[in-house]
Amino acid sequence: MSFLDASISVTVGVLCLIAAVLLRTIGRRTAPRLTVLLVLAGVVGIVGTPLGGWLRTAVGWADTAVNTVIGRYTGAAAVGLIGLVAFLVIAFDLVNRAITNRTLACAAVLPVAGVAIPGTAGAVVMSVVGAIAGAFGAVGGFLF
DSSP states (O other): OOOHHHHHHHHHHHHHHHHHHHHHHTTOOEEEEEEEHHHHHHHHHHTTTTHHHHHHHHHHHHHHHHHHHHHHTTTHHHHHHHHHHHHHHHHHHHHTTTHHHHHHHHHHHHHHHGOOOOOOHHHHHHHHHHHHHHHHHHHHHHOO
């Protein structure tokens, strides 16, 4: 990723996060579904940069360290389970229109932890996250 692409990605990501904070605080929680999507797109915008590479490396290291301990007893990938649970919480809350701070926290965690979800479920989750981020990225790219 070139410097220009990375800087645009970070800018759009930060603008999405600022818009989400403004909707949640000053906007008196108007458009809660849009707020969740803005948080998802904002974190994806940051994860797609060199800073995100460091985050992915840290998550990969933590996943390996945790899986050696937990995997011995359960055989499950811990970070992948966290990502799957975060996706399910977001989907459930969006359908039921029950957006809380828990939903926003899961939206912030999903782009980083979702990469560790194994198999077809991981591919589906990351495709959905990528489509959401791509929509906001296209709007942001158009503005710049």
